[in-house]
Amino acid sequence: MHAVNTIGTTVLGYPRIGPARELKRALEAYWAGTTTEEELQTTARRLREQTWTTLRDQGLDSIPSSTFSFYDQVLDTTALFGALPERFTRLGLSPLDTYFAAARGVPDAPALEMTKWFDTNYHYLVPELGPNSRFALTGTTPIDEVREARALGITPRPVLVGPVTFLLLAKATEPGFSPLELLDELLPAYAELLSELADEGVEWVQLDEPAFAADRATSEFNALTRAYHWLAKEKHRPKLLVAGYFGGLGRALGVLARSPIEALALDLVTDASFVDKAAAEGALRDKEVLAGIVDGRNIWRTDPDVALARAAQLKATAAHVSVSTSCSLLHVPYDVEAETDFNPRVKNWLAFAQQKVDEVVLLGRALNGENVDLNPARAAVADRASAEELNDAGVRARVAALQPEDTVRIPYLERAAAQQKSLNLPPLPTTTIGSFPQTSEVRRARAAHRTGKLDDNAYRTAMRTEIDRVVRLQEDLGLDVLVHGEPERNDMVQYFAEQLTGFATTDFGWVQSYGSRCVRPPILFGDVSRPNPMTVGWTQYAQSRTDRPVKGMLTGPVTILAWSFVRDDQPLTDTARQVALAVRDEVADLEAAGIRVVQVDEPALRELLPLHAADREAYFDWAVPAFRLATSGAAATTQIHTHMCYSEFGDVLPAIDALDADVTSIEAARSKMEVLADLNDAGFARGVGPGVYDIHSPRVPDQTELTSLVRTALSAVPAERLWINPDCGLKTRGYAEVEPALRHLVGAARELRAEPR
Numbered sequence: 144m145h146a147v148n149t150i151g152t153t154v155l156g157y158p159r160i161g162p163a164r165e166l167k168r169a170l171e172a173y174w175a176g177t178t179t180e181e182e183l184q185t186t187a188r189r190l191r192e193q194t195w196t197t198l199r200d201q202g203l204d205s206i207p208s209s210t211f212s213f214y215d216q217v218l219d220t221t222a223l224f225g226a227l228p229e230r231f232t233r234l235g236l237s238p239l240d241t242y243f244a245a246a247r248g249v250p251d252a253p254a255l256e257m258t259k260w261f262d263t264n265y266h267y268l269v270p271e272l273g274p275n276s277r278f279a280l281t282g283t284t285p286i287d288e289v290r291e292a293r294a295l296g297i298t299p300r301p302v303l304v305g306p307v308t309f310l311l312l313a314k315a316t317e318p319g320f321s322p323l324e325l326l327d328e329l330l331p332a333y334a335e336l337l338s339e340l341a342d343e344g345v346e347w348v349q350l351d352e353p354a355f356a357a358d359r360a361t362s363e364f365n366a367l368t369r370a371y372h373w374l375a376k377e378k379h380r381p382k383l384l385v386a387g388y389f390g391g392l393g394r395a396l397g398v399l400a401r402s403p404i405e406a407l408a409l410d411l412v413t414d415a416s417f418v419d420k421a422a423a424e425g426a427l428r429d430k431e432v433l434a435g436i437v438d439g440r441n442i443w444r445t446d447p448d449v450a451l452a453r454a455a456q457l458k459a460t461a462a463h464v465s466v467s468t469s470c471s472l473l474h475v476p477y478d479v480e481a482e483t484d485f486n487p488r489v490k491n492w493l494a495f496a497q498q499k500v501d502e503v504v505l506l507g508r509a510l511n512g513e514n515v516d517l518n519p520a521r522a523a524v525a526d527r528a529s530a531e532e533l534n535d536a537g538v539r540a541r542v543a544a545l546q547p548e549d550t551v552r553i554p555y556l557e558r559a560a561a562q563q564k565s566l567n568l569p570p571l572p573t574t575t576i577g578s579f580p581q582t583s584e585v586r587r588a589r590a591a592h593r594t595g596k597l598d599d600n601a602y603r604t605a606m607r608t609e610i611d612r613v614v615r616l617q618e619d620l621g622l623d624v625l626v627h628g629e630p631e632r633n634d635m636v637q638y639f640a641e642q643l644t645g646f647a648t649t650d651f652g653w654v655q656s657y658g659s660r661c662v663r664p665p666i667l668f669g670d671v672s673r674p675n676p677m678t679v680g681w682t683q684y685a686q687s688r689t690d691r692p693v694k695g696m697l698t699g700p701v702t703i704l705a706w707s708f709v710r711d712d713q714p715l716t717d718t719a720r721q722v723a724l725a726v727r728d729e730v731a732d733l734e735a736a737g738i739r740v741v742q743v744d745e746p747a748l749r750e751l752l753p754l755h756a757a758d759r760e761a762y763f764d765w766a767v768p769a770f771r772l773a774t775s776g777a778a779a780t781t782q783i784h785t786h787m788c789y790s791e792f793g794d795v796l797p798a799i800d801a802l803d804a805d806v807t808s809i810e811a812a813r814s815k816m817e818v819l820a821d822l823n824d825a826g827f828a829r830g831v832g833p834g835v836y837d838i839h840s841p842r843v844p845d846q847t848e849l850t851s852l853v854r855t856a857l858s859a860v861p862a863e864r865l866w867i868n869p870d871c872g873l874k875t876r877g878y879a880e881v882e883p884a885l886r887h888l889v890g891a892a893r894e895l896r897a898e899p900r
């Protein structure tokens with residue numbers, strides 16, 4: 144047993160969508176109006192109870208609560224402290240519907256902005272705060288959950304977004320205002336919650352401060368000091384565990400070590416060198432340290448010897464050391480045992496959330512000096528290291544033979560002239576980003592094909608029918624560069640992973656991306672190669688149905704890595720080169736099949752940007768060449784497009800320029816085209832297609848609005864280089880919105896082409 148009053152073994156958080164995506168289905172049914180709030184609440188309660196009892200039965204000492212969310216934990220915090228913008232609260236909806244309005248938007252109240260949770264593929268809803276924002280404990284969810292858990296005989300450890308990270312993640316509603324100025328307003332609301340949790344018998348509360356894994360200013364460290372001195376001075380409160388993850392804590396480690404909190408959770412996986420710094424931090428002497436030695440973000444089984452050595456290093460300096468995950472398990476799937484169709488050898492190398500909990504329990508006992516059997520784990524790690532799939536001589540030789548000229552094309556202006564001669568496009572050419580609406584018909588056909596109910600021929604016919612429809616629609620609308628619509632793709636990364644060697648894909652390995660939307664990140668376990676063309680058949684078919692150019696559609700190497708679970712036994716740069724060569728082969732085959740425009744999507748270029756500025760150059764040094772390796776084999780006449788979205792691009796503009804794509808489409812509608820001026824400042828002078836409307840909203844923009852946006856764009860970019868397109872792919876939308884929106888888009892282009900310049 145663990146010592147009295149310590150936290151002991153635990154995990155920092157757990158998946159919540161449900162092992163069979165029960166929450167996704169319950170949410171979508173509720174939003175569609177086919178079920179009641181009560182039914183939704185019942186599903187939610189059952190999922191929470193299932194999580195708590197599973198974690199208890201697996202033997203964790205401390206069970207987290209409030210890791211459940213109906214949409215997002217940052218939005219939960221905003222709602223809990225009464226800080227939802229008035230445009231939602233004045234709607235007169237129930238608390239739950241007000242919350243969903245903020246998450247998803249309603250006709251007169253656009254949703255909160257959504258953005259990436261640090262360097263993950265999870266998205267949170269950005270709080271909007273201004274000088275007049277006030278906080279009050281208006282919600283009861285953490286307390287309700289404690290009561291639910293206690294009814295099961297479990298006294299849980301509520302997990303909350305910490306006050307400083309919450310403010311640092313918010314966006315200011317007024318220029319010049321820093322939400323951190325609201326700290327003194329916010330702390331009393333947190334203190335009140337802590338006091339109420341103490342009343343419920345809660346012993347420990349976890350406050351997450353991942354914002355301190357990024358570079359921070361002195362004022363921000365001061366805020367951290369102030370926050371935890373302030374919260375800790377309250378007498379009536381649970382003990383405080385502060386969790387920093389997604390990297391080493393830098394100066395925040397000392398700040399937290401010197402603050403009067405009782406425990407600290409450290410990510411010992413992301414930054415191994417951080418262990419020494421933590422060990423050297425004498426002030427940990429009065430604290431319990433949760434050693435995050437089980438990777439919460441990747442799916443490999445933990446090497447028990449490496450992990451235990453890291454944890455043991457802390458024993459000399461901390462009052463008590465317990466074992467935990469490096470971060471919440473939100474970022475991994477539930478259970479590897481659900482994968483019945485999996486290569487058993489690869490399966491034995493993996494740990495999903497449920498297996499990671501077992502690892503935490505086992506390693507915790509080992510750290511306490513109990514006699515446990517670590518040999519199965521050691522054997523699995525050794526087996527993986529020796530697998531021949533990790534070492535494909537042909538792939539290795541090809542990478543070793545790469546030359547600098549493999550990442551260089553002839554100068555842009557020469558290419559642009561050759562492409563214009565071949566494509567003969569009008570000024571302000573129009574195009575889309577690739578996917579068209581994924582109708583239930585298309586989804587059903589894919590599902591039936593997967594389960595064998597639809598044979599290959601019938602499936603091909605179904606997809607071709609869809610491609611015909613999408614091509615005809617684009618011709619009718621008058622778009623200039625067409626796409627095939629991606630009906631055959633379950634996901635823009637998984638689709639490729641399913642066809643490449645070195646990848647395994649899952650049937651049930653769902654991970655929440657945002658709200659009810661999930662992805663199944665492929666597992667990149669070995670050397671990567673492309674046995675056969677992956678997209679040529681569909682693209683060539685689409686091209687055969689029209690005289691206009693059809694744009695081939697590929698996912699780039701950086702995004703394939705970012706949205707997969709990647710191997711941790713070699714640098715990302717090595718893996719990226721292998722993936723890039725596979726994409727390069729596909730570009731060559733598309734070209735050979737007569738495709739004159741190829742888009743290589745890199746929406747995750749910004750996502751993988753390291754949180755610490757000092758690591759960024761090294762990142763660009765592999766990410767940019769990987770994209771260039773994938774695309775530089777193309778003939779001068781082949782027009783290479785790329786696409787980026789879901790990000791603030793400020794920190795990656797030089798990298799976008801360095802990709803050397805002929806045309807870059809980039810999310811811009813929500814920021815009103817500001818990115819164009821920024822690109823100019825970075826010296827960017829190639830084709831650019833700022834998204835002219837936000838595809839995340841069902842709202843259809845009218846032509847006047849689009850014309851005016853393009854006019855704004857024209858003040859930054861000459862018509863010869865300016866493309867007109869939506870912000871992102873259309874797969875999550877319906878035709879009822881897409882058709883009129885694209886009609887207005889083409890109309891705007893025509894209107895402006897007719898104007899004298």
Ligand SMILES: Nc1nc2c(c(=O)[nH]1)N[C@@H](CNc1ccc(C(=O)N[C@@H](CCC(=O)N[C@@H](CCC(=O)N[C@@H](CCC(=O)O)C(=O)O)C(=O)O)C(=O)O)cc1)CN2
Pocket residue numbers: 264586587589590632633634635636637656657659660661662663706789875
């Ligand atoms: N990997 C990835 N990350 C990304 C993005 C992305 O496109 N891909 N886009 C950004 C935003 N994220 C997004 C993530 C997911 C979805 C999304 O729509 N996901 C779908 C699932 C996509 C999928 O893999 N679908 C498969 C499997 C569908 C499925 O669930 N099938 C049913 C049965 C089929 C049926 O009858 O419908 C089942 O297995 O139970 C398919 O369509 O083939 C969902 O949650 O609903 C959208 C955006 C950033 N990160």
Ligand SMILES: [Zn+2]
Pocket residue numbers: 576746786787788789870871872
């Ligand atoms: Zn996109």
